[in-house]
Amino acid sequence: MLQIEDLSVDIGDRRIIEGLHLIVEEGETHVLLGPNGSGKSSLLLTILGYPRYKVIGGSIMFKGEDITNMPTTERIKLGVGISFQHPPAVRGVRLGDMVNVAFGKKTEDAITSDVVELANTLKFGVDFLERDVNLGFSGGEVKRSEIMQLVAQNPEFIMFDEPDSGVDVENVELIGGVMRDLLDRDKKPSARQKSGLIITHLGFILNYVKVDRAHVMMDGKIACSGNPKEIMDEIMTDGYERCRSCQR
Amino acid sequence: MPEVKKDKKAKKAKDKTALYGTDIDLNDYSMDADDHSTISSLDEISDDYQEILPMCGVDPTGEGRSGSFFQLDHSVVFSDTKSKTMELMSTPDAVEKYDWLKGYTWNAVPVDMDKYTAQTELNQTNGYFIRVLSGAKEIFPLQACLFIGAEGIAQNVHNIIIAEEGSELNIITGCSSAHGVKSALHLGVSEFYIKKNAKVTFTMVHNWGKNMDIRPRTGIIIEEGGTFISNYICMEPLKSLQLYPSAYLTGENSRVTFQSILFASKNTKMDVGSRAFLRGKGSKTEIISRAITKDRGEIIARGHLVGESSGVKGHLECRGLILSDNSRIHAIPELEAKAQDLELSHEAAVGKIAEEEVFYLMSRGLTEDEATSMIVRGFLNVDISGLPDELAKETKRMLKMSMEKVL
Numbered sequence A: 001m002l003q004i005e006d007l008s009v010d011i012g013d014r015r016i017i018e019g020l021h022l023i024v025e026e027g028e029t030h031v032l033l034g035p036n037g038s039g040k041s042s043l044l045l046t047i048l049g050y051p052r053y054k055v056i057g058g059s060i061m062f063k064g065e066d067i068t069n070m071p072t073t074e075r076i077k078l079g080v081g082i083s084f085q086h087p088p089a090v091r092g093v094r095l096g097d098m099v100n101v102a103f104g105k106k107t108e109d110a111i112t113s114d115v116v117e118l119a120n121t122l123k124f125g126v127d128f129l130e131r132d133v134n135l136g137f138s139g140g141e142v143k144r145s146e147i148m149q150l151v152a153q154n155p156e157f158i159m160f161d162e163p164d165s166g167v168d169v170e171n172v173e174l175i176g177g178v179m180r181d182l183l184d185r186d187k188k189p190s191a192r193q194k195s196g197l198i199i200t201h202l203g204f205i206l207n208y209v210k211v212d213r214a215h216v217m218m219d220g221k222i223a224c225s226g227n228p229k230e231i232m233d234e235i236m237t238d239g240y241e242r243c244r245s246c247q248r
Numbered sequence B: 001m002p003e004v005k006k007d008k009k010a011k012k013a014k015d016k017t018a019l020y021g022t023d024i025d026l027n028d029y030s031m032d033a034d035d036h037s038t039i040s041s042l043d044e045i046s047d048d049y050q051e052i053l054p055m056c057g058v059d060p061t062g063e064g065r066s067g068s069f070f071q072l073d074h075s076v077v078f079s080d081t082k083s084k085t086m087e088l089m090s091t092p093d094a095v096e097k098y099d100w101l102k103g104y105t106w107n108a109v110p111v112d113m114d115k116y117t118a119q120t121e122l123n124q125t126n127g128y129f130i131r132v133l134s135g136a137k138e139i140f141p142l143q144a145c146l147f148i149g150a151e152g153i154a155q156n157v158h159n160i161i162i163a164e165e166g167s168e169l170n171i172i173t174g175c176s177s178a179h180g181v182k183s184a185l186h187l188g189v190s191e192f193y194i195k196k197n198a199k200v201t202f203t204m205v206h207n208w209g210k211n212m213d214i215r216p217r218t219g220i221i222i223e224e225g226g227t228f229i230s231n232y233i234c235m236e237p238l239k240s241l242q243l244y245p246s247a248y249l250t251g252e253n254s255r256v257t258f259q260s261i262l263f264a265s266k267n268t269k270m271d272v273g274s275r276a277f278l279r280g281k282g283s284k285t286e287i288i289s290r291a292i293t294k295d296r297g298e299i300i301a302r303g304h305l306v307g308e309s310s311g312v313k314g315h316l317e318c319r320g321l322i323l324s325d326n327s328r329i330h331a332i333p334e335l336e337a338k339a340q341d342l343e344l345s346h347e348a349a350v351g352k353i354a355e356e357e358v359f360y361l362m363s364r365g366l367t368e369d370e371a372t373s374m375i376v377r378g379f380l381n382v383d384i385s386g387l388p389d390e391l392a393k394e395t396k397r398m399l400k401m402s403m404e405k406v407l
Helices: A040-048 A072-078 A095-102 A113-121 A139-153 A169-182 A228-238 A241-247 B003-012 B091-097 B099-103 B115-122 B355-362 B368-380 B389-406
Strands: A002-011 A014-024 A029-033 A054-062 A080-083 A157-161 A195-199 A213-218 A221-226 B067-072 B075-081 B086-090 B128-132 B142-148 B154-163 B168-177 B184-194 B199-207 B212-222 B227-234 B240-243 B246-249 B255-264 B269-278 B284-293 B298-307 B313-322 B328-337 B343-351
Touching: A002 A040, A014 A040, A014 A054, A014 A195, A014 A221, A029 A040, A029 A228, A040 A054, A040 A072, A040 A080, A040 A157, A040 A195, A072 A080, A072 B355, A080 A139, A095 A113, A095 A139, A095 B368, A113 A139, A139 A169, A169 A195, A213 A228, A213 A241, A221 A228, A221 A241, A228 A241, B003 B115, B067 B086, B067 B128, B075 B086, B086 B091, B091 B099, B091 B128, B091 B154, B115 B154, B115 B184, B115 B212, B128 B142, B128 B168, B142 B154, B142 B184, B154 B168, B154 B199, B168 B184, B168 B389, B184 B199, B184 B227, B199 B389, B212 B227, B212 B255, B227 B269, B227 B389, B246 B255, B246 B284, B255 B269, B255 B298, B269 B284, B269 B313, B284 B298, B284 B328, B284 B368, B298 B313, B298 B343, B313 B328, B313 B368, B328 B343, B355 B368, B368 B389
Parallel strands: A029 A195, A029 A213, A080 A157, A157 A195, B067 B142, B128 B154, B142 B168, B154 B184, B168 B199, B184 B212, B199 B227, B212 B240, B212 B246, B227 B255, B240 B269, B246 B269, B255 B284, B269 B298, B284 B313, B298 B328, B313 B343
Antiparallel strands: A002 A014, A002 A054, A213 A221, B067 B075, B086 B128
16 A cells, blocks of 8 residues: 655755655554654644655655655545644634535535434534634634544555553544444454555554554654554563664 | 805815815816606616616616605605605605704714815715604615716715614615726715614625726714614726715714625725714624725725714624735724723724635535635625515515626
8 A cells, every 4th residue: 555665854954754664555554653752743734745844855646656756635535634734723714614525525615414323423512613623622622623534534555653642542433433434443444445554652542543653753764663462562661662673 | 054155165175175085187087967757656767777777776666665766867756655654765855854954954064174075065866865753764775866867977965864762774785886887986975974872784796897986975974872784895897986975873872884885896995994983871882894905995984983972882893805916905993082981993804815714615516716705705704684585585685696796
């Protein structure tokens, strides 16, 4: 599904990703761990094609197509989706408008019953859909709103940037359930078609979404990959110290 | 003020340059225009002009309206109200009919403010007089349109609106010029007198031509418990526009809200502000503006709150969006306090569209252009508060029409 080879990325004249390799197969969901500032979010935004992130070398292949220099809109059409960690507030654009857009309606149509039903599954009332997107949302509301837009969009490859940060236990469970559904996790492994890449700090979400593989990112590259449980346990006991020595 | 004195003051101010806006040589415009004969229904307005009417909020059938007023150049061609509790006529007719009206004219706007007010006094070319009787609630809006069809003229209207005690009035007004008019000047003096517990909403849409100079002069006097709500929309290119209405909240607990939506493109120069003098105990105001510039457009967005007694409250909000490098926005919010224990605040933000907002919308499947225009539409999507449902819908519709034309 996703194949990244020898990727190097700059913001301005600062190198943020250096010689990164990563493969996520169809039907697989991986978790991306790593200390603050190691480049996890930058990697996600690069996969999405954020203009400020300049690819200096290497390539990103998605479903067999080279998307390294493809405009964001095209990547989305191909089936890439994201739940942002800190999405911006957009004044005058309602959450309902965003869901409409994600559904592919493109215009600011009236908020129809399908949108309301979807909102209800994420514990949003119809009034909430009228609010300006992300303006004054609580941490948990932001995450649920992001996930809701993804459900409407239904991408094949989904990136989640800290879907569990700032979310209470009850809602992590709710979000985890929706993510499992989005990523085909409750299907037999051979029947899974969707792929995912999850960034998490504390790993709460992994109690609800089982993943196939874990990667630790250090200083802009993948320092270590392996069994998610083993790596999580390691990090929980020793922090990222061993990954650091591992890298050397 | 005695009539003679007004005339004298006006003559003295004949050449007085206005405080703001590009100076206009009044001699460049002609006072003469052909008279137009009156019509018996708005349907009879020339076909060329018919298509412009909906842009100005004017329904030619007059349905769902409490009254209609249409002035073409200097002639009042239509003026009619079905309401028994409201009066509508040309200002000169009203002055002739009511001697007491002399006590109102030039009370809310100084006659010697500048050469434009002076010219309006010395060479007045009609305008409307609206008066709602005490306690009358006009549910349906009154529609008024001031239209310029003749080349090179100066239209100098003087409007007087009186809402008697406890009355309610909604006005929707559009000003426009015919497609063929290359240049003209519109001077519009509007004086509002909002009596005790009366409420007036005033929704104004300007659709002038690209070589038009526009200098409205507006004053609003609000008595105890009175409310005035102004919604102003101007999104089409014109040459220059300068207005700075002043509201005098003289009565206890009086209220005023100004909302302006401005879009300046193609060399359009706008200098637009709103001002409130908070005099009465507990009086309140909110001034909101949205300004967008593009392609050599320029907007100076002003706001001025003057707190003159304790316990008053005012807030100024000005947001500007620059869509191209060769355009300019200059926000000038002013707060002035003359008493203790009052609350005046402002927030102003001017900038380009945030890249991360565009990217956010693109990440849900929009193209860059689609994302940009959705953000711009959202930016202009202010809540038009205080209007009756139907009128709010009508205003939204007009705003949408304007947006589609400019975006």
